[in-house]
Amino acid sequence: MNRRFASAAWFLLGYTVLVILWGGFVRATGSGAGCGSHWPLCNGELIPHSPRVETIIEFVHRLTSGLLGLLVLGVVVAAFRIYPRGHTVRKSAIWTLFFIVTESLLGAGLVTFEWVAANDSVERVYVMAFHLVNTFLLLAAVTLTAWLASGERKLPLRGPGVVRLTLALAGVLLVGSSGAVTALGDTLLLTQGLSPDESPVLARLLATRLYHPSAAIVVALFVAWVAWRKNPYGRPLVMMLTAQLALGAVNVYLKAPVWMQLAHLAVSDAIWVLLVLLAATALTRQPVAGSR
Template sequence: MKAFARFAWSVLAYNLAVVVWGAFVRATGSGAGCGKHWPMCNGEVVPRSPALETVIEFTHRATSGVALLLVVALVVAARRTFPPGHPARRWAWASLGLVLVEALVGAGLVLFGWVAKDDSAARGWVVAVHLTNTFLLVGAIALTAALAGRARGLALRGHAGLTGALGLAAGALVLTGASGAIAALGDTLFPATSFAEGLRQELSEEAHVLLRLRVLHPFVAVFSTLALGWAARSALRARPDADTRAASFAVLLLAGLQLFAGVLNVALLAPVWMQLVHLLVADLLWVALVVLAATALSPPAGAASPAGARPGDAPALG
């Protein structure tokens, strides 16, 4: 089980790297590097004499393909390691479904031309959906790893207050991520030369819809930080053990770091490197919240199952 958990965490780390590179593709305007071709790149399997933007886009496609293969391997490993009904098996299968959706959304962005300098409202909504699915994918892989040593999954019954706090924090963080994806797209398409100019862009009566949505992100982020603080406090009150304390500390630390990164991103006028850091911290914060939920809502490793219950039976989830 330890070997499986290490492999699952490695798959997660690789997927996070792919996500950050995908943001680099968007931030550098390289999304059209392979033209409107998918899965081919400019009509070729491997582009010859490619331009820099083609190299950037093709690298993302290649690494995304490896990510899919790794998730397939994760499912195979879960089936060989755990019995039917084990939560790690179910979350591994969920990861496979979500990585396929991720590929389809990415293909849709290319085939519909929602890349490079396209500033359509449709692209904004699809980018938000893409980020949401990415969160779900990363969360599923994290749960696969975190629940590898726990046969009963997440026990929700009897923890209504904690479940509510964690659910609110998760929903707020997803909304923050989605609005952040739209804000980042606005930064890429409508760069400002100063903070004052950026504010004028957002408040103008003729402002593009992406700019109007960008102004909402900081407010959602502050609410998300408060919700995360409440979730961490609720988890500590419900289960004050060492693992929960560590997970709660990670959530609080990353929430503070993310808020600081957001302020710095605005102050520096969203340079590409800062956008990537901001996204990576957001993903790590999401993973920390998922691990906190797995720690606080699942029985301790080695805990006996209720009489007559099989691994993964209700009231456990996943």
């Protein structure tokens, strides 16, 4: 085990979460159009002059996202220098690079097609859902890179419990993507001031918003059942699931203030990371076929 590389990978995970949260802040405050439809420039400038608050928020997100890309590239280069050909750390690092590229392309697409701020197009709804899925897959890749680098482990993708774990991961992805769509509806209604009467897309988002909490409860119960076993990540995961259901209820009651949306997103990230760690740990603890 290379302790320096493992520490760098865990740091990368923490920084990735912070960048994700700032991205949520950009969306919740309606600041996605702060740099206009220009990318990677901001309002046609490398460094914006006399920026508005929205411009500062969006520009900071671009700077921190750019730094994240450089950090990911550094981790990939280090992984190829430290670990031999075919090593799982190399593979997970490559997946991290892949998902940071797709994450950047999705962000660029939102800006250049102007699917930000008060835009209420159907395309934006689908892209926001897919953006969340890609973000979670990026988090999973970074998490596995750090976890694999912290010990000599192999990650089998078959064996007892794989189906349950796969369903749990897929369920959380589904709930997360529906949450991104629900949050978009809150942004359009509460931050941008759109009315369902003037926006058919917003009207549909509001009409289907009960699906998200309903699905969240069902998936949380299933994940808790899967997690409540002999696994070091089981109890923390169940605690986070319980806290998330409570936060979701409070978020609805308070009409989704920005700080509550960010808290909700932060716990979502924590749940996903814990579930990935739980799945990885459970798979590596399985007995090898033919062993006694």
